[in-house]
Amino acid sequence: MPAGLVISAPASGVGKTTLTLALARAWRNRGLNVQCFKSGPDYIDPAFHAAATGRASVNVDSWAMDRGTIAHLVGRGTDADVVLAEGSMGLFDGVAARGVSGTGATADIAEMLGWPVLLVIDPSGQAQTAAAIAAGLRDYRAGVRLAGVVLNRVASPRHEDLVRRALNDAGIAVFGALPRHAEISLPKRHLGLVQAEEQAEIGKLIDEAARFVAEHVDLDAVLGSAASWSPQPAANGMNVTPPGQRIALARDAAFSFIYPHMLEAWRAAGAEISTFSPLADEAPDASADVCWLPGGYPELHAGKIAANARFRSGLRAFADTRPVHGECGGYMVLGAALTDADGIRHEMTGLLGLETSFAKRRMHLGYRLAALGAPMPGHQVGARLRGHEFHYSTIVAQPDTPLSVVHDATGAVIAETGSRRGLATGTFFHLIAEDR
Known part of the structure; x- marks a missing residue:
């Protein structure tokens, strides 16, 4: 025991x-x-x-x-x-x-x-x-x-x-x-x-x-x-719908912040996950039906990401026909540009109009409850998603259609709504669970 x-x-x-x-x-x-x-x-x-x-x-x-x-x-x-x-x-x-x-x-x-x-x-x-x-x-x-x-x-x-x-x-x-x-x-x-x-x-x-x-x-x-401790049998599992059957997941030093239980839940639901490295200038698997960019430290590698043409063009081509979603750092990379801590502006993939900056650091931290106003991979309109936000970037521009109405843990509405354009979506929060 x-x-x-x-x-x-x-x-x-x-x-x-x-x-x-x-x-x-x-x-x-x-x-x-x-x-x-x-x-x-x-x-x-x-x-x-x-x-x-x-x-x-x-x-x-x-x-x-x-x-x-x-x-x-x-x-x-x-x-x-x-x-x-x-x-x-x-x-x-x-x-x-x-x-x-x-x-x-x-x-x-x-x-x-x-x-x-x-x-x-x-x-x-x-x-x-x-x-x-x-x-x-x-x-x-x-x-x-x-x-x-x-x-x-x-x-x-x-x-x-x-x-x-x-x-x-x-x-x-x-x-x-x-x-x-x-x-x-x-x-x-x-x-x-x-x-x-x-x-x-x-x-x-x-x-x-x-x-x-x-x-x-x-x-x-x-x-x-x-x-x-005698564990009691759980009445139910994670109740998670994977974002797709075959998921291309960005995974390297710039993209590694995703909760382990989410990956396990996707696999347990039958999804297949293939990883690729934007820092190694790799494009997502062409046979995948959805691409997911987690958070991480893209601001520390912004120059390299901007210069990796194969990654950027491959992701854009993927997004022409299949959904692409980014969380936090991944959301920033889906945007138009990222300004690093030295004030240097780097072009990102441009799938969304989001522009962010680390030139003036400001902490954004806390639980988030999002009500989706548009679908995102694995979740339909009206879904209530629970997550957590933690970053120091500032929004310079967020011009696209808001993805959701987002509240903090006190119920206050916040500005980080996420975005949607075409088949690309992004959020500043990292998904933890969906309300049943």
Whole structure:
């Protein structure tokens, strides 16, 4: 029977991902099968999870997914010995208005699955106050259980002793304390972590993190704190309609942000996926019946994309007779032009009139609920799509027919409506699920 545990923290940037990867690899090194999940809308961490465990990881999201979908996805951990769900942001951080089955908070997943929470606490600049924070999180919401704490970035043995004593007085188990260790820090980029496939030394980095954590954390005690878990059969699956039978999917360093569960759902529904690389100047498979350009980092490769004539002409020819859809970065590449952070304007494919700029960065972040006013691949007029938007580009022009009416999680209408022209469509949000 698998043992389930949620890894969370009071805030972002405390060390959840590093601890999750280290625990997963350390237990795997002991011969255990470890399955990871990511709570919330993050398309980067699951690739790191897979690198640590050798098993594919997917997202579970209480704002965008119903309980049946979450149960279906989590059911992949049935044959594992340990199941870890890495949280996002702070334990109770979500949106103000409830979505399908919650607010998107990690605590929703912990309560829904009945798994205790392992807190990562960074006590930098404090001592006993760290115990007050942990106790507050423990007591904040009935139904969410605290397993214990791992301290990260402790300054000295004396500092550790002060924090440990306070936590012990509060009745909170301390499973270990990690001194500052810069060598296991994961590199950052403007949208968060650098992707796993971009790091040639990712295996060594995770091995070092596992060694370091095993040296400072009681792995047996952490494992013993996890809940024995009997997955309940899901009443239904993903209920996802693929965008086509044969899907040409852009896939390289500029186009890699797509939720793993979406690709799995497409394949499970019988779709075939062929990949191509715009950065290698490849065109979509001519035998495909739809082309999908995910998000990623096209702004870092805008000059190369603009110069790759075979890709651009091939995509245009494809769009003459078959649908093409782009999400976020893919949407930008379907547009007329993209201005990079240095203020240089690059012509894109011109299938849509969208123009975007990174010259003045402005963050666009949050859940999105879109009501389609026109069809897009896999979804008809009137469909309600749930997704997440995260980018720093600014719209210079969005002249085409709006694809949808888009609301944020508070219900406010936003300007990023997406576009449609001919057989080309695009959205700034990344699709997570369709309302049933």
